[in-house]
Amino acid sequence: MHLSLKEENALTGKMLYLIAAGLLSASIAAGPAVSAPAPATRHYVVKRTPAPIFADGKLDEPAWQKCARIDLVNKSGGPPEQATTAMMLWDDRYLYIAFDCWDTHIWSTLTQHDEALYNEEVVEVFIDADSDGETYVEFEVNPLGALFDGYLLNRSGKRDLILAWNSELIRWGVQVNGTLNDPADTDVGWTVEYAIPLADIATGPHTPPQAGDKWRVNLYRIDVPQGKGGALQGTAWSPVSGRTFHDPDRFGEVEFSDEVVK
Numbered sequence: 229m230h231l232s233l234k235e236e237n238a239l240t241g242k243m244l245y246l247i248a249a250g251l252l253s254a255s256i257a258a259g260p261a262v263s264a265p266a267p268a269t270r271h272y273v274v275k276r277t278p279a280p281i282f283a284d285g286k287l288d289e290p291a292w293q294k295c296a297r298i299d300l301v302n303k304s305g306g307p308p309e310q311a312t313t314a315m316m317l318w319d320d321r322y323l324y325i326a327f328d329c330w331d332t333h334i335w336s337t338l339t340q341h342d343e344a345l346y347n348e349e350v351v352e353v354f355i356d357a358d359s360d361g362e363t364y365v366e367f368e369v370n371p372l373g374a375l376f377d378g379y380l381l382n383r384s385g386k387r388d389l390i391l392a393w394n395s396e397l398i399r400w401g402v403q404v405n406g407t408l409n410d411p412a413d414t415d416v417g418w419t420v421e422y423a424i425p426l427a428d429i430a431t432g433p434h435t436p437p438q439a440g441d442k443w444r445v446n447l448y449r450i451d452v453p454q455g456k457g458g459a460l461q462g463t464a465w466s467p468v469s470g471r472t473f474h475d476p477d478r479f480g481e482v483e484f485s486d487e488v489v490k
């Protein structure tokens with residue numbers, strides 16, 4: 229192996245870090261260390277719903293009124309221009325995730341499965357169920373009800389998206405309170421429900437999860453206040469470090485609880 233001076237310096241810096249962290253002795257025998265993601269700074273205890281959630285985008289199930297709410301924030305942790313609330317519930321079949329997006333101008337034109345929905349307004353869920361910081365699944369839903377689902381390999385700064393991966397059992401629904409793509413009036417917002425099938429998240433510690441299981445998860449929204457041609461504004465549950473949402477070190481932590489919301 230030939231290393232440039234810059235690479236050697238980088239390696240030395242990493243080794244110093246590992247020595248400081250007390251990790252080097254263990255990693256020498258094992259070869260190159262696979263670094264675990266940094267600890268989560270956001271935690272959510274997801275409780276059980278007493279009845280299945282009908283994923284039609286209407287957040288009218290009583291269970292949604294009883295669970296803890298998440299406010300998405302911008303990269304610096306501050307409030308976004310337009311607020312987004314998210315919530316999570318589960319049962320033996322699904323992890324349910326709701327988004328409530330305030331939005332005075334709802335803009336969306338893409339309708340096809342697995343289209344690049346992230347170039348327009350969208351809400352996204354990233355799930356790293358085995359918490360390895362390298363492999364995770366991504367779901368997106370836009371105001372027109374289009375779905376994007378993909379499997380990510382994110383290793384050593386190289387990211388591969390496997391769009392051919394589909395969640396066969398997923399259910400989702402959207403409600404728009406306003407008029408799509410009409411900047412002349414003022415909309416109220418849009419809501420989304422995901423029912424993410426636990427059987428499709430095969431990398432979790434248990435299927436279905438057991439109380440105490442923890443997954444790394446992040447929730448995101450892209451808003452484009454000006455609509456077509458405008459700047460994208462990204463917000464997250466657990467703030468990202470840079471321009472990308474593909475930042476598994478920054479995913480939050482969801483802990484499954486057997487407690488039923490009441």
Ligand SMILES: [Ca+2]
Nearest residue numbers: 282284285286
């Ligand atoms: Ca519903």
Ligand SMILES: [Ca+2]
Nearest residue numbers: 331333334452
């Ligand atoms: Ca909007």
Ligand SMILES: [Ca+2]
Nearest residue numbers: 377391393394
């Ligand atoms: Ca797909």
